[in-house]
Amino acid sequence: MNGLGKNPRMTARDTDWDGVRLHVVTGKGGTGKTTVAAALALALAGSGRKVLLIEVEGRQGIARLFDLPPLPYEERKIAIGQGGNGHAGAPAGDVYALAIDAEGALLDYLQMFYGMRSAGRALTRMGMVDFASAIAPGLSDVLVTGKATEATRRRAGGGYAYDAVVMDAPPTGRIGRFLNVTSEVSDLAKVGPIRSHADSVANVIRSPQTAVHFVATLEEMPVQETLDGVAELRAIKGIQVGGVFINMARPGLLAARGPAQPADKEAPGEPALPGDGGALPDGDGEVAAQIALALKEAGLADSGQLAAGLAAELREHAALMALQDRARAELAGAGQPLYELPLITEGIDLAALYRLAAELRDQGAA
Amino acid sequence: MTVTPPRLEIDRIIDDRRTRIIVCCGSGGVGKTTTAAAIGLRAAERGRQVCVLTVDPARRLAQSMGLTSLDNTPRRIEGVALDSGGSLHAMMLDMKRTFDEIVEAHSDPARAAQILANPFYQSLSSSFAGTQEYMAMEKLGQLRRSDEWDLIVVDTPPSRSALDFLDAPERLGRFLDGRLIRVLTAPVKAGRPFGKVLNAGFSVMTGALTRVLGGQLLRDAQTFITAFDTMFGGFRERADATYRLLQAPGTAFLVVAAPEQDALREAAYFVERLGAERMPLAGLILNRVHVTPASGLSAARALAAAETLEAATQEALSRAEPAQDDEGTSPGQPGTMLAVAALRLHAERVTLGEREQRVAAAFTSAHPAVPVVEIPALPEDVHDLEGLRRLAALPVSR
Numbered sequence: 001m002n003g004l005g006k007n008p009r010m011t012a013r014d015t016d017w018d019g020v021r022l023h024v025v026t027g028k029g030g031t032g033k034t035t036v037a038a039a040l041a042l043a044l045a046g047s048g049r050k051v052l053l054i055e056v057e058g059r060q061g062i063a064r065l066f067d068l069p070p071l072p073y074e075e076r077k078i079a080i081g082q083g084g085n086g087h088a089g090a091p092a093g094d095v096y097a098l099a100i101d102a103e104g105a106l107l108d109y110l111q112m113f114y115g116m117r118s119a120g121r122a123l124t125r126m127g128m129v130d131f132a133s134a135i136a137p138g139l140s141d142v143l144v145t146g147k148a149t150e151a152t153r154r155r156a157g158g159g160y161a162y163d164a165v166v167m168d169a170p171p172t173g174r175i176g177r178f179l180n181v182t183s184e185v186s187d188l189a190k191v192g193p194i195r196s197h198a199d200s201v202a203n204v205i206r207s208p209q210t211a212v213h214f215v216a217t218l219e220e221m222p223v224q225e226t227l228d229g230v231a232e233l234r235a236i237k238g239i240q241v242g243g244v245f246i247n248m249a250r251p252g253l254l255a256a257r258g259p260a261q262p263a264d265k266e267a268p269g270e271p272a273l274p275g276d277g278g279a280l281p282d283g284d285g286e287v288a289a290q291i292a293l294a295l296k297e298a299g300l301a302d303s304g305q306l307a308a309g310l311a312a313e314l315r316e317h318a319a320l321m322a323l324q325d326r327a328r329a330e331l332a333g334a335g336q337p338l339y340e341l342p343l344i345t346e347g348i349d350l351a352a353l354y355r356l357a358a359e360l361r362d363q364g365a366a
Numbered sequence: 367m368t369v370t371p372p373r374l375e376i377d378r379i380i381d382d383r384r385t386r387i388i389v390c391c392g393s394g395g396v397g398k399t400t401t402a403a404a405i406g407l408r409a410a411e412r413g414r415q416v417c418v419l420t421v422d423p424a425r426r427l428a429q430s431m432g433l434t435s436l437d438n439t440p441r442r443i444e445g446v447a448l449d450s451g452g453s454l455h456a457m458m459l460d461m462k463r464t465f466d467e468i469v470e471a472h473s474d475p476a477r478a479a480q481i482l483a484n485p486f487y488q489s490l491s492s493s494f495a496g497t498q499e500y501m502a503m504e505k506l507g508q509l510r511r512s513d514e515w516d517l518i519v520v521d522t523p524p525s526r527s528a529l530d531f532l533d534a535p536e537r538l539g540r541f542l543d544g545r546l547i548r549v550l551t552a553p554v555k556a557g558r559p560f561g562k563v564l565n566a567g568f569s570v571m572t573g574a575l576t577r578v579l580g581g582q583l584l585r586d587a588q589t590f591i592t593a594f595d596t597m598f599g600g601f602r603e604r605a606d607a608t609y610r611l612l613q614a615p616g617t618a619f620l621v622v623a624a625p626e627q628d629a630l631r632e633a634a635y636f637v638e639r640l641g642a643e644r645m646p647l648a649g650l651i652l653n654r655v656h657v658t659p660a661s662g663l664s665a666a667r668a669l670a671a672a673e674t675l676e677a678a679t680q681e682a683l684s685r686a687e688p689a690q691d692d693e694g695t696s697p698g699q700p701g702t703m704l705a706v707a708a709l710r711l712h713a714e715r716v717t718l719g720e721r722e723q724r725v726a727a728a729f730t731s732a733h734p735a736v737p738v739v740e741i742p743a744l745p746e747d748v749h750d751l752e753g754l755r756r757l758a759a760l761p762v763s764r
Contacts, residue, residue, distance in 0.1 A: 030395015030624065064628070114577055123575070138489060171394060187485045192580020220747035222395075253707040290701030291708055297678070298671040298705070302662065309660025310708040317711055319745040345718045347627070 016337050016364045017242065020211040022152045022204065023166045024242075026175040026229065027215030028222045032247040034061035035348055035356070036215045036341065037168040040245075042357035043366035045081020045093030049163040052151055053078070053097045056144050057170060062097050066350065071097055073104035075151070079350075082357045096162070098151070102140035103129045105147045112150075113193070138177070138184030142198045145181055149204035172214065172229040179205055179212065180236050206238025213242040214336075218249055218327035230334045243365055244336050246328065248343040250320055287311040339363045371730045374649030374737035376758075379618050380409035380517065387510065388648075389612065391522045392622035393632040397653045400748050400757065401622050401741075402521035403456070407751060408758035409517050410454035411447045417515040421459040421502040421523045428458060438463045440509075445751045455515065464501040465491040468604075472597045486590035498523045499533075500605065507608040532639065618648035623729075625655050625722035630729045637733055649737035652726055656719040657742045658712065665713040665720070672709035675702055 017023070023040060027033035034055070041053040052075060055062050060070045066078050081093035103124055110120035129140065154161040170178045177184055182202040189195040204210060212233055216226040226244060233239050292307035300306060332338060341359055344352045360366050379385050390402040399420055406418035417440050438460035446454045469487075470478045481487050490497060502523055509518050576584055611617065619640055623633035633650060640647045679702055730738060741760050748757055 028395055029393065030629070061628075116577075184489075188489055188586065189580055189583045192583055193577065194580055194583060220749060253711060287704065291705045294675055294702045294705030295671065297702070298674045300663070300667070300671050306660050306663055307705075309658065309663075310705070310712055312659045313712055313715060314704070314708050316745045323746060343718075345714055345721065347721055 015366055017211055017366070019208060020240075020242070021160070021162075021164050022148065022210040023164060024169045024175075024179065024205075024210065024212040025166060025215060025245075026169045026172050026212060027245075027247075028172050028225045031215045031217045031222050032348075033171070033215045034059075034065060034168045035353070036213075036245050036247055037166050038062060038065050039341070039353050039356035039360055040213075040366060041095050041164075041166040042079065042082050042353055043360040044164045044166065045079075045095045046361065046366075047093060048091045049081065049093035050161075051081065051093060051095050052162045052165045053095055053168070054100055054148050054151070054165060055097075055168045056100050056148070057168075058099070058101050060099065061168065062099065065348065065353065066097075071099040073099060073101060073108075082354060082361060093163070098147075100144050100147050102143055105140075105143035108147060109143055109197070113197070138181070138188065139194065141178050142181045142185055142194065142201060145178070145205065146197055146201045149201050152204060152209070169212075172225045175212070175229060176232040176236065179233070179239060181205065202238075206236075208240060211240045211242030213245055214334075215245045215247050216327075216331060217247055218324040218331075220327065223327045223330050226331060227334055230336065241336055244331050244334055244338050245360075245365070246331065246338060246340040249324060249340050250317075250343055252321060253317070287314065337365075339365045369727070369730045369734045371734060372649075372737040374620075374651065374739035376405065376408075376620075376651075376739060377412070379648055380405065380414060381412060383516065384616055385618050386517060386616035387506070387611070387618070388517065388519045389522065389617065389619045390520065390622055390651075391619060391636060393629050396622050396624045396629050398622045399521050400754070401620075401651060401653060402519050404748070404754040404758040405620075406454060406456070406517075406519040407443075407446065407754045409519070410443075410452040411450060411755075413450035413452040414517040415452060415515045416454050416517045416519060417509055418454070418456040418519045418521070419459065419502070419505060419509060420456070420521040421461075421498055428456075440515075443751075459498070459502055459505055461498050461501045462491045464505055465497065468504065468601075469597070472600050477593060481590070481593045484590040484593065485586055487594070503608040504604060507604065507611060510611060532643065613643070613645050615646060617646050619645055620648050620651055622651045622653055624653055625726050627725055630725055634729055634732060637736055647736065649739065650729070650733075652738055652740045654743040655722055655726075655740045656715055657740075658715050658719060660712060663712060663716075665716040668709040668713040668716065672706045672713070675706050675709075679703075679706075 023037075023044070025033055025037040025040065027036070037055075038053060041051045045051040053062060055071075062078070063069060063071045068078060071078075075096045075098045077094055078097040079095040081095055106124065106129060107117060107120040110123075111117040148165060148167050151162060152160075152165045169175060181198045185194060185198040189198070214226045214229055216222045230241050230244075233241050288304075288307045288311040291310050292303045295303035295307055295310075328338070328340075339360060340363070341356050344355070346352070357366075379388065388402075388405060390398050390405070392398050402418055402420065406416045410416040438457065440455035440457040443454040443456055446452070466482060469481050473481065499522075502520070506518065506520055509515065612619075621633045621636050621640075623629040637647060637650070726738075730736070741757065744757070744760075746753070748754055
C-alpha cells in the first residue's frame with residue numbers, strides 16, 4: 001500500500017492520484033478539512049500546473065485560511081503553488097479559488113444552458129434558492145457539484161483549463177447524499193432538464209477522474225465516521241474512494257527533540273522513549289527522580305516539583321501516543337492510502353500551509 | 367491586559383430546579399454531543415429527572431452512553447447512580463418519523479397518505495438541511511409539553527454553522543409563506559393548466575420554471591404544496607411556540623467551542639445572536655483546553671534547558687570515545703535523555719496552550735460578561751458513563 005513511510009520523491013513525479021482531476025475532500029467537522037484541501041491544492045500546483053480550489057458551504061473558509069477578503073462567486077488567483085520537486089528554480093503553479101453558492105450556481109446554470117440570466121435573477125428574488133435548499137437540497141447540491149464538474153471538464157487552449165480541481169466538500173455525514181446526485185434527484189425528477197444535468201454531473205463524479213479523500217484526526221469519533229463514510233461511498237457504484245488524510249497528528253518524542261537530529265544519528269545506548277515504541281521506566285516516582293536530577297544539572301530551580309509535572313506530561317503523552325497508534329491502525333483498516341500531517345502548534349498560516357503541502361508531496365499524495 | 371470572564375458554574379445551572387431546558391450549541395467537532403451527555407448524566411446523578419435529546423445522525427451519543435441504538439423514544443440509561451432520586455433517559459431524533467407524525471396528526475388519513483407518498487415530501491422529510499433543525503425544535507416542544515422530565519438537555523444538529531439551529535425553522539416558515547409558493551400553487555388553485563396564468567409576468571416566470579425544473583417536477587411540487595397547504599399555519603404556530611419556549615427563563619443556552627479560531631468565531635456569532643433574540647445565554651464551555659501540570663516553566667526556559675542538557679551530552683560522548691557503562695550521574699544517562707524529551711514536549715504543550723489562550727482572549731475581550739468554563743483536553747476518548755462522569759467533574763479555572 002502507498003502512503004505512510006514512503007521515501008520523498010526527488011525524481012520523476014509519479015503520485016498516488018495520477019489521472020485524478022477532481023479531488024473531493026471531506027471529513028468530520030473539526031478535523032481541518034479546509035486546511036487539508038488547501039494544502040492539497042498547493043501541493044498539486046507544482047511545476048506550472050494550474051489548480052482550482054473550490055468551497056461549497058458559504059463559510060469563506062478559504063479566504064480566512066489565506067488571509068484574504070471574502071471570495072466572490074468568481075475564479076481568482078489566490079496563491080502560487082508549491083515549487084516543483086523542491087528545487088529552488090523549478091516553476092511553481094497557480095492556485096485559483098472559487099466560492100460556490102447555490103444562488104450563483106443557479107444563475108450560472110440558467111445562463112449556461114438556457115441563456116436566461118435575468119429570469120434567473122427574478123427566480124432568485126422570489127426565493128427559488130430557498131425553495132431548492134429548503135424543500136429539496138438534492139437540487140441545490142446538483143447545481144453546486146455541477147459547477148465543480150464544469151470547471152473540471154472545461155477546455156482552454158487545447159487542454160484542460162485546470163490541471164486539477166480540489167473541492168472542500170460538505171462533512172462526512174452529508175457527503176454520500178451530496179455526491180450521489182443522480183439518486184437524490186431521480187426520485188424528484190424522472191425526466192427533464194434537471195435530471196439530465198444530474199446525469200452528466202454524475203458521469204464526472206463516478207469516473208476515474210474523481211477521487212473522494214477523507215480527512216480524519218487520530219481520535220475515536222473521527223475515525224469511526226471516516227470508516228463509515230468510506231463504506232458508504234464504496235456502496236455507490238463508480239465513486240472512487242481516495243486517500244485518508246490524517247490531520248493534526250501529535251508527533252512522538254523523537255520528533256519533539258527537534259528536526260536537527262535524524263533518527264540514525266542517535267547516541268548509542270539511548271533509552272527507548274514513550275510513544276516511540278518504548279515504555280517509561282518503572283514507576284512515576286522513578287521517572288520524576290531521573291528527570292529531577294537532569295533538571296538540576298541544567299540549572300533549573302525547583303527541579304523536584306517541575307520534574308513531577310514533566311513526568312505527568314510524559315505519561316499523558318504516552319497515553320496519547322497509544323491512542324493515536326490504535327486510531328492509525330483502525331484507519332489503515334479502510335484499505336486506502338494513508339497520509340499523515342502533523343499538528344502545527346503555532347496555528348495555521350500561509351507558511352504552515354506550504355509546509356503541509358510539502359508533506360503531502362513527500363508522501364506521494366500530489 | 368487579559369480580561370477575566372466570570373466563571374460558568376454548570377452545577378449551579380443543573381441544580382437550579384427552575385432550569386428546564388439546556389441547549390448545547392456550537393459548530394461541528396467541538397465535543398457538543400459528549401458535553402450534552404456529560405451534563406445530562408451529572409444532572410441525573412444530582413437528582414434531576416433528565417432526558418437528553420440528540421439529533422446527531424452519527425449516533426455518537428448512543429456510543430458514549432454505551433447504547434447500541436437510540437430511536438425516537440426516550441430510553442432509560444442504566445448504570446446511573448440513583449441515590450439522589452434522579453434518572454437519565456436519552457433519545458435520538460428520528461427526523462422522518464417525527465415529521466410523519468406531525469403530518470398524520472394534522473390532516474385526515476386520506477390527505478396524510480397523499481402527502482406521505484409525494485416525492486417532494488419524501489425528499490423534504492429525509493433531507494438534512496433545515497428539516498432536522500425544525501424537527502429537533504418540534505421534538506423538544508413535545509418533550510417539554512409531556513412534562514415527564516424536569517430537565518431536557520438538547521444537543522443541536524451538526525450543522526455547518528451554529529446559527530442554523532435558530533434560523534432553519536424560520537427559513538422553512540418563510541419559504542412556506544413565500545412568493546414562489548404562491549406562484550407554484552396559483553394555477554392549481556385556479557383550476558387551470560399550468561402556464562396559462564393571469565398576467566404576463568407570471569407566465570414568464572412559470573415558463574422559466576418549467577424549462578428549468580421540467581414539467582413533471584413542477585407538477586409534483588405543486589401537488590405537494592397544495593396538499594400541504596392546510597398544515598402550513600400549524601407549522602408556523604408550533605415553530606413560534608418552541609421559539610418562545612427557548613426565550614423563556616427556564617432555558618439555558620450553553621455554547622460549546624474548542625479553543626480554535628473557527629470554533630470561537632462561530633461561538634461569538636452565536637452569543638451575539640442569542641442576545642439579539644433575547645435568548646438566555648448561560649455561558650461558554652471552552653472544551654479540550656491544553657493545560658500543563660508544570661505551569662511554572664515557560665516554553666523558552668524549557669527549550670533552553672533541553673539544549674543545555676543536549677550540549678553537555680554531546681560533549682560527554684565526544685570525550686568518552688569507547689562506550690562507557692558507567693552508571694554515575696554523568697550526562698548522557700537515560701534520565702538526561704528522558705528529561706530532554708520531556709522538556710521539548712513541555713515546550714510544545716505550553717506553546718499550544720498559549721495559542722489557545724490568545725484565541726480565547728479574543729473572545730473574552732469582545733464578550734467580557736459571558737461566563738466561561740474551561741475543560742481540559744483528555745488523553746483518552748470518552749465512550750462510557752465513567753468517562754462522561756469524569757468529564758463532567760473536570761471543569762478547571764485558571
